[in-house]
Amino acid sequence: MDAITLLKNDHQKVRQLLSQLTEEESADKRQTLLDQIAVELEAHTAIEEEIFYPAFRKAGEQHDDEKMYFEAMEEHRAAGDLVLPDLKGTQPDSEKFGGRAKVLKELIEHHADEEEKEMFPRARKVLGADQLEELGARMEARKQELLSALKH
Numbered sequence: 001m002d003a004i005t006l007l008k009n010d011h012q013k014v015r016q017l018l019s020q021l022t023e024e025e026s027a028d029k030r031q032t033l034l035d036q037i038a039v040e041l042e043a044h045t046a047i048e049e050e051i052f053y054p055a056f057r058k059a060g061e062q063h064d065d066e067k068m069y070f071e072a073m074e075e076h077r078a079a080g081d082l083v084l085p086d087l088k089g090t091q092p093d094s095e096k097f098g099g100r101a102k103v104l105k106e107l108i109e110h111h112a113d114e115e116e117k118e119m120f121p122r123a124r125k126v127l128g129a130d131q132l133e134e135l136g137a138r139m140e141a142r143k144q145e146l147l148s149a150l151k152h
Contacts, residue, residue, distance in 0.1 A: 003127075003135035004145075005053055010044045011112040019106040027093035030101075034092070038084060041108075043146040045076050047139040055135055056119065059126040068119050075111040083107055089097045 001009075005052060021033040057069045087100040124132070 001136045001140065002005065002132040003058060003139055004123060004132060004146060007048065007052065008116060008141055014040050018108060022101050022105050030097065034088065037118035037151045038088065039147065041080065041084065042100050042150055043055060043143050045080055045147055048144050051075065051139050055127060056123050061126065070097055072115065072119065079104065079107050109124065
């Protein structure tokens with residue numbers, strides 16, 4: 001599977017989990033979903049930042065490529081360092097939880113949409129099919145390693 005297909009599949013999975021989270025009212029189910037989302041986001045963010053983004057940045061030839069790279073990194077920081085920890089520290093049965101879950105959902109959806117509409121088409125041009133397949137294989141192996149570590 002090429003790198004872009006892998007990342008799009010991750011995006012779809014997290015979008016579904018976030019939709020369930022924002023619609024769920026049971027505190028126990030909210031907590032379970034949030035734990036699952038946190039693991040998925042941590043693994044996804046790691047493979048993008050360790051493997052995909054550096055390859056994209058290196059292959060990029062235009063100022064816009066560099067700009068996309070830095071914007072994506074900042075969106076990861078906002079979600080992973082600010083919004084997600086805040087949500088994890090909120091009681092799942094509180095009124096604040098729903099609002100904070102919605103903010104996380106909107107941030108993640110914006111980030112994924114931007115990558116899919118701007119970065120991924122550009123990556124297909126600058127990286128090429130063979131490199132995307134090679135990156136995909138590395139990313140899948142790293143993701144499995146991370147998921148194993150995060151779930152234990």
